[in-house]
Amino acid sequence: MDKDLLWSNILDKIKTELNSLAYQTWFSETELYKLDGGVAKIIVPYAIHKQHIINNYKDLLNKCFLEQTNMNYELELLLKEDIVEEQPQIIETFKTEETNETYHISSNLLPKYTFENFVVGNSNRFAHAAALAVAEDPGRIYNPLFIYGNSGLGKTHLMHAIGNYIVKNSNKKVLYITSEQFVNDFVSMNRKDDSGTNFNYVEFFKHKYRNIDVLIIDDIQYLGGATETQKEFFHTFNTLYEGNKQIIISSDSSPDDLKKLEDRLRTRFGWGLAVDIFPPDLELRAAIIKKKIVGEDISKPIPEEVIEYMAATISGNIRNLEGALTRLVAYSATWGSDITLPLAQEALKDYANKGLISEKNDVAKIQKVVADYFQISIDDLRGKKRSSNISFPRQIAMYLCRKLTDESFPKIGIEFGGKDHTTVMHSCDKIEKEIKNNKELAKTIDKLQKEIH
Secondary structure, X not given: OOHHHHHHHHHHHHHHHOOHHHHHHHOOOOEEEEEEOOEEEEEOOOXXXXXXXXXXXXXXXXXXXXXXXXXXXXXXXXXXHHHHOOOOOOEEEEEOXXXXXXXXXXXXXXXXXXXXXXXXXXXXXXHHHHHHHHHHOOOXXXXXXXXXXXXXXXXXXXXXXXXXHHHHHOOOOEEEEEHHHHHHHHHHOOOOOOOOOOHHHHHHHHHHHHOOOEEEEEOHHHHOOXXXXXXXXXXXXXXXXXXXXXXXEXXXXXXXXXXXXXXXXXXXXXXXXXXXXXXXXXXXXXXXXXXXXXXXXXXOOOOHHHHHHHHHHOOOOHHHHHHHHHHHHHHHHHHOOOOOHHHHHHHOHHHHOOOOOOOOOOHHHXXXXXXXXXXXXXXXXXXXXXXXXXXXXXXXXXXHHHHHOOOOHHHHHHHOOOOXXXXXXXXXXXXXXXXXXXXXXXXXXXXXXXXXX
């Protein structure tokens, strides 16, 4: 039976067993990837589905598969990105001269990381340009290319993108490894095989790391303290460099700050180009979220105000943004609700409570100045009281936030206790109009602005 027809029949059966909310939440976006031996591989949209379906609907699925196929299958639930990583790797077969033993060497490149899906902004523009230049002309420009920055900012994405670009557009041999893998291979070189020697392992190591055109090594800082491994990497580096082979290295620190590495290594890292990646700014964070929404093919619409809220409250690194988006969608699926700003505020309150707010945010200062001037508390400005002695200063504060900062209407609303963006827009329009006809208000606004600055 065709797998799509099989899964359609199974879903029809599940519909009769569950209420519509449970079915829509947990099964409407699933698909049968393939039957692999005795394993049924099922694609689910989010990580939360994996555990929930196994915990609550495993018996139902087993019964459905048995009814449709007369076979018992082990269930394996996968995300789409898990499937991407199952794509075939470029494999090189290598036989040692001593025993004719065969080894298989993979490029280790992940196809999902490309230049096309890397979101460029001010914080990573230079690194992106340098990476693309190296990909277009490996071994001839910026060698080595050294990319550094904190975890989760896109270094690994860029390195795989370089490798994938080179493989797609040339016949060059590319190898991506972590420093940990390099250490493990080096340690293995000292083992003895069945012949009582380590010749095979030495031959394999040298072929793997020196008979290539592009070496990409991630997290070089973890070679610190491994003296013998550093010596071997030094010789590998020299061999590749002298052969005009491209070397790409990443680290959490600049070459000069890698004090645990030998001076001669740090000197060589400076022969090419060192580029750093900074945490994404507000604009880039919003762009990354939008790109992720498209890439994940999220079915539920996510309003612009929710995207702005996430970009404003989730800073740090890209993994934080991805984690927040996954949590938001899973939270929405769990409750069977549309994605709205209030739902996002509830789902992501643990993220927002970490104080990860926009670098450009001067809202707090404006609130304090306005509260002091009108002799009310900041909590009053952020609260729900609607008495005139509080609502009018609140409107003035919102107006000043919009005028004196780069914050959006939704973001300002968030800073005033989660007010809707239309409330902020109304307040700004009201104050703008009154200033034209009320000279005393105009003077008050002018005074407040001077104090804020």
